[in-house]
Amino acid sequence: MRIGLGYDVHRIAEGRPLVLGGVRIDAPFGLVGHSDADVVAHAIMDALLGSLGLGDIGQHFPPDDPRFEGADSLSLMGEVVRMVGREGYRVGNVDVMVIAERPKLLPHVPEMRKRLAEVLQVRERDVSIKATTNEKMGFIGRGEGIAAQAVALVVPSDEGRRMP
Numbered sequence: 091m092r093i094g095l096g097y098d099v100h101r102i103a104e105g106r107p108l109v110l111g112g113v114r115i116d117a118p119f120g121l122v123g124h125s126d127a128d129v130v131a132h133a134i135m136d137a138l139l140g141s142l143g144l145g146d147i148g149q150h151f152p153p154d155d156p157r158f159e160g161a162d163s164l165s166l167m168g169e170v171v172r173m174v175g176r177e178g179y180r181v182g183n184v185d186v187m188v189i190a191e192r193p194k195l196l197p198h199v200p201e202m203r204k205r206l207a208e209v210l211q212v213r214e215r216d217v218s219i220k221a222t223t224n225e226k227m228g229f230i231g232r233g234e235g236i237a238a239q240a241v242a243l244v245v246p247s248d249e250g251r252r253m254p
């Protein structure tokens with residue numbers, strides 16, 4: 091079993107879509123990025139890559155590469171899951187902390203878990219998404235950005251899956 095850590099942050103702007111954990115959230119603002127700027131997906135991808143010493147997402151999906159302009163981060167995550175598979179591992183579980191002053195994310199967590207579990211090829215209970223505000227402090231507290239932290243465990247592919 092191996093563990094990895096991921097972190098990402100994107101700036102908030104009006105007129106951009108807000109996509110978190112693969113879910114389009116109705117909000118008067120979104121996140122700025124070359125891709126869809128899904129910080130939750132990006133933090134998980136970096137945690138998975140880190141668990142196996144495979145570098146970071148920028149190495150695999152360069153932010154200046156036109157192929158990734160407006161990219162759906164869940165489809166990039168699918169590629170990372172395949173990389174994990176090629177190393178002889180599968181995803182065990184992931185745990186994510188989203189730091190956002192607004193909007194309220196709790197109502198969207200079940201859908202995020204569902205979408206992420208499909209791509210990560212795990213049970214929904216193996217995808218944990220938690221949210222916190224920054225108590226109005228700093229750039230997140232002022233509503234200038236949203237950040238996410240993730241840890242991921244990967245286990246050898248031939249290790250049996252525990253029954254639900």
Ligand SMILES: Nc1ccn([C@@H]2O[C@H](COP(=O)(O)O)[C@@H](O)[C@H]2O)c(=O)n1
Nearest residue numbers: 190191192193194195196221222223224
């Ligand atoms: N964007 C957010 C932030 C927080 N939550 C939920 O509210 C709880 C309290 O947050 P505090 O920052 O005041 O501790 C938190 O535990 C989450 O359940 C949320 O849904 N969306």
Ligand SMILES: C[C@@]1(CO)OP(=O)(O)OP(=O)(O)OC[C@H]1O
Nearest residue numbers: 123124125147148151152153158
């Ligand atoms: C996935 C990528 C692709 O451009 O997304 P970005 O929106 O540029 O986001 P960032 O977290 O700054 O860098 C990761 C990139 O590899």
